[in-house]
Amino acid sequence: MPMIQGLKIWGRTSSSNVMKLLWLCEELGIPHERIDAGGEFGRTREPFYLAMNPNSRVPTIEEADGYTLWESNSALRYLVATRAPGSPLHPPAPKARGDVERWMDWQLASLNGPMTTVFFTHVRTPEAQRDLAAAAKAQGEAEALWSILDRQLAGRDYVAGGFSLADICLGIYVHRWFSLPIERAALPRLRGWYDRLQANHAGYRTHVAVPMV
Numbered sequence: 001m002p003m004i005q006g007l008k009i010w011g012r013t014s015s016s017n018v019m020k021l022l023w024l025c026e027e028l029g030i031p032h033e034r035i036d037a038g039g040e041f042g043r044t045r046e047p048f049y050l051a052m053n054p055n056s057r058v059p060t061i062e063e064a065d066g067y068t069l070w071e072s073n074s075a076l077r078y079l080v081a082t083r084a085p086g087s088p089l090h091p092p093a094p095k096a097r098g099d100v101e102r103w104m105d106w107q108l109a110s111l112n113g114p115m116t117t118v119f120f121t122h123v124r125t126p127e128a129q130r131d132l133a134a135a136a137k138a139q140g141e142a143e144a145l146w147s148i149l150d151r152q153l154a155g156r157d158y159v160a161g162g163f164s165l166a167d168i169c170l171g172i173y174v175h176r177w178f179s180l181p182i183e184r185a186a187l188p189r190l191r192g193w194y195d196r197l198q199a200n201h202a203g204y205r206t207h208v209a210v211p212m213v
């Protein structure tokens, strides 16, 4: 399949959801141009951006033919479908695909809320304004969820067996979990998976396992 050219990724590199796409592009060798948007770069409330993404959020991807897509997990699926159809990163077989997709959905539906609270409290909120009680509650919720993933990783190198989009969706948060200045329960299989992502995936080291800002 000839590589499709002209992909643009709109979004700042410090966004965990942008990181997912940059990591996938490195895994699959997908050529792209990244354009800063969101956070201190603004742009997301300008009419041209709102026409692509009415949520004023990053990432948004834009194809050379004008097609645009938001929601990072949808963009991951789309990029595999258009650049690497049949890839084990998003396996075509229904049961294998189900195993990957449920963890992608779990990241957005379950882990996203508590992890966002913990991360924003400790990294993006000035000390005097931190709601430490809310952060502690969210940390407890996050730890219970990470314990579920720790059990899932028993006997598996990656979340759904082989390396997949599930690892990309969840890998962005496990770096934050182990880097935040908090006390954590020992979850050795989770830690082993985090170490494996760093050891085996250059895209993870470059785009995800970086200082938190």
Ligand SMILES: N[C@@H](CCC(=O)N[C@@H](CS)C(=O)NCC(=O)O)C(=O)O
Pocket: 015, 016, 017, 018, 037, 038, 039, 044, 056, 057, 058, 059, 070, 071, 072, 073
């Ligand atoms: N569910 C959306 C969430 C997008 C989102 O919340 N993005 C954050 C950055 S991770 C954002 O745009 N924040 C505002 C900004 O950067 O201006 C996705 O997965 O793409």
